[in-house]
Amino acid sequence: MSWFTFTWQNFWYSFLALAFEGLPFVLLGSLISGAIAAFVPSKIITGLLPKNGVLATLASGLLGLCFPVCECGIVPIVRRLINKGLPVSCGVTFMLASPIVNPIVAFSTFAAFRGQAPGLNMAVRLILGYVVAVSAGLVVRQLDPASILRIGAVKIPARKRLAFSVTPLPDAETIGFEASFQGKLIAAVRMACDDFIDTAIYFMIGAAVAATFNTAVDQQIILPLSLQPMLSTFSMMAIASILTLCSTSDAFIAATFVSFPIFARMAFMVFGPMFDLKLFFLYSVLFKKRFVICLGIGLFVLIGILCSRVLIYLYAGQGL
Amino acid sequence: MRAKVCNLLNGITLIGLGAVLLDFFFTGRLDRYLHPQFRPWTLVGGILFCVAGIIYAAAKTTAECCIEGECVHQNANSLMRSMIAFSVLFVPLAAGVALSKDSYDQHAVLNRGFVEDITKLPGRTAVQPPKIANDPVIPPQALGADEDERASEPLPQNTPAPQPNQDLVPGGGTDQANPAVPSPDEGSAQYLPKAADGNVALEVTDLLYAESEDSLRKMFSDKTIEVVGQYLPGSDPKQFKLVRMFIVCCAADARPLAVPVELSAPTNVSEMGWVKVVGKAAYTKNGDRVHVVFKADSVEPTDPPAEAMLY
Numbered sequence: 064m065s066w067f068t069f070t071w072q073n074f075w076y077s078f079l080a081l082a083f084e085g086l087p088f089v090l091l092g093s094l095i096s097g098a099i100a101a102f103v104p105s106k107i108i109t110g111l112l113p114k115n116g117v118l119a120t121l122a123s124g125l126l127g128l129c130f131p132v133c134e135c136g137i138v139p140i141v142r143r144l145i146n147k148g149l150p151v152s153c154g155v156t157f158m159l160a161s162p163i164v165n166p167i168v169a170f171s172t173f174a175a176f177r178g179q180a181p182g183l184n185m186a187v188r189l190i191l192g193y194v195v196a197v198s199a200g201l202v203v204r205q206l207d208p209a210s211i212l213r214i215g216a217v218k219i220p221a222r223k224r225l226a227f228s229v230t231p232l233p234d235a236e237t238i239g240f241e242a243s244f245q246g247k248l249i250a251a252v253r254m255a256c257d258d259f260i261d262t263a264i265y266f267m268i269g270a271a272v273a274a275t276f277n278t279a280v281d282q283q284i285i286l287p288l289s290l291q292p293m294l295s296t297f298s299m300m301a302i303a304s305i306l307t308l309c310s311t312s313d314a315f316i317a318a319t320f321v322s323f324p325i326f327a328r329m330a331f332m333v334f335g336p337m338f339d340l341k342l343f344f345l346y347s348v349l350f351k352k353r354f355v356i357c358l359g360i361g362l363f364v365l366i367g368i369l370c371s372r373v374l375i376y377l378y379a380g381q382g383l
Numbered sequence: 384m385r386a387k388v389c390n391l392l393n394g395i396t397l398i399g400l401g402a403v404l405l406d407f408f409f410t411g412r413l414d415r416y417l418h419p420q421f422r423p424w425t426l427v428g429g430i431l432f433c434v435a436g437i438i439y440a441a442a443k444t445t446a447e448c449c450i451e452g453e454c455v456h457q458n459a460n461s462l463m464r465s466m467i468a469f470s471v472l473f474v475p476l477a478a479g480v481a482l483s484k485d486s487y488d489q490h491a492v493l494n495r496g497f498v499e500d501i502t503k504l505p506g507r508t509a510v511q512p513p514k515i516a517n518d519p520v521i522p523p524q525a526l527g528a529d530e531d532e533r534a535s536e537p538l539p540q541n542t543p544a545p546q547p548n549q550d551l552v553p554g555g556g557t558d559q560a561n562p563a564v565p566s567p568d569e570g571s572a573q574y575l576p577k578a579a580d581g582n583v584a585l586e587v588t589d590l591l592y593a594e595s596e597d598s599l600r601k602m603f604s605d606k607t608i609e610v611v612g613q614y615l616p617g618s619d620p621k622q623f624k625l626v627r628m629f630i631v632c633c634a635a636d637a638r639p640l641a642v643p644v645e646l647s648a649p650t651n652v653s654e655m656g657w658v659k660v661v662g663k664a665a666y667t668k669n670g671d672r673v674h675v676v677f678k679a680d681s682v683e684p685t686d687p688p689a690e691a692m693l694y
Contacts, residue, residue: 083425084633088424256397259435280494
């Protein structure tokens with residue numbers, strides 16, 4: 064039997080299943096994001112942070128619990144918050160943690176891993192995401208902001224490559240809509256729909272790739288990748304960076320890679336929302352290319368080591 | 384004008400998504416795609432898509448939705464972006480409605496590989512050690528569990544663990560090693576679900592679970608059993624695999640479960656077609672594992688069950 068046997072019947076079936084499962088969650092995240100954008104002034108977010116730099120970085124990693132935003136929407140928000148005076152280290156921590164450490168992702172992870180220790184996997188994903196994001200933020204705190212921020216980032220013009228980036232967090236009074244509740248509500252729905260359209264495009268592309276991979280490729284071929292802990296972990300992170308899935312629904316796709324060990328799938332779910340192909344371009348709007356590349360390599364190595372050297376024992380202790 | 388067209392196109396895209404989701408939900412096709420727990424979300428999502436799409440298309444058009452000069456929602460004003468969104472989001476789903484056959488063919492089943500040990504499936508656990516010696520063994524179907532997600536999961540068993548050197552599964556009769564355990568025929572066998580023609584109606588999962596559970600094997604032995612599944616031909620015309628797909632969340636994570644079937648004469652059934660097989664289950668020990676082979680007396684095409692997937 065060939066290692067690749069594509070049929071449209073299998074593709075449509077798997078693709079539609081992923082779409083039906085994930086799209087409602089992408090929409091839900093977008094609606095919440097739109098509501099926050101329309102109803103919550105960004106100064107509230109900055110006002111929550113402690114004055115101490117380290118504590119502020121630690122707190123930034125938890126902001127996503129109050130302001131859930133997926134990774135597609137986080138860059139414009141961070142850009143705006145940094146413009147308003149948020150420390151860059153806090154901005155990086157928020158940017159990396161928020162797509163994972165938020166209630167929507169917690170819920171979707173729990174739902175996706177139903178029957179596969181959902182509570183443990185949800186907790187591990189949030190804790191690991193938080194630890195990695197804070198670590199990156201503390202490293203950035205030691206750097207000169209001028210050496211990592213792109214020149215002109217404080218006033219970034221609309222660019223072609225931002226076409227599918229989403230979710231700025233405009234203060235309600237500045238966005239040009241009526242200040243009435245109805246006006247804000249319509250603004251929230253409009254922003255949510257724009258967010259959804261932009262993010263769902265990447266989701267659908269990822270679902271198509273995943274459907275092809277999961278039905279057409281003989282799983283015996285990739286079985287060797289899943290047998291060695293380091294290899295399986297870094298392979299799953301590479302797959303995550305190519306699939307460019309939304310963090311609100313990537314757990315559903317991660318759960319389908321059942322031939323890979325759970326810690327490798329966890330690496331998929333932690334690395335993907337922090338760094339993938341589309342985020343490379345989005346980050347480049349705010350940060351210098353050199354910093355973006357170093358950030359990607361650093362996250363790849365750190366998450367890979369944590370998952371293949373630490374999580375493996377945690378899961379083994381749980382019999383998983 | 385361009386902004387109005389973009390609004391309209393984006394609104395149509397969203398409404399179209401909602402229509403597809405609602406269509407699958409209300410026609411029942413969704414049942415073949417998602418676990419029951421996720422189906423209500425599709426209904427909610429479909430409604431929200433339609434409402435949001437209507438609001439989006441009907442809302443007053445503005446040049447920008449964000450701070451002046453910093454708007455990144457280019458799809459709000461770019462006709463090209465709106466067309467791409469329509470093409471990538473709506474068109475594939477609409478095509479899927481027309482083209483999807485709501486099932487996998489044999490290539491996907493073979494590519495995924497069969498589950499070797501059913502107790503290793505997500506959410507599946509090995510049989511628990513005995514708690515109370517005299518409790519009867521009752522399969523979940525006997526308690527009506529086939530209507531929910533535990534349909535294929537047997538209740539914790541109460542019989543002693545299989546002996547290491549135990550060979551071919553014995554037939555019915557009182558458990559000689561533990562006289563306190565009632566004979567399957569005398570006790571819980573009466574709870575086995577029956578088909579219309581009086582045969583014992585089991586799922587593929589029941590036969591596979593019995594590989595690791597002695598009491599289930601005893602209960603199934605010597606019974607004429609009826610099993611429904613999909614026909615996957617083998618290299619020998621007198622053998623095939625009876626397949627059911629097991630899902631955790633959706634069809635994308637489906638894993639094939641299969642029971643090998645032996646026939647006395649070749650049969651003519653379409654690949655992956657639904658069949659009803661009547662016969663007896665035989666369990667043989669091979670090394671440390673017990674394996675089931677279903678000796679079929681008859682194989683005939685049948686309609687798919689109400690729930691094509693096992694959960």
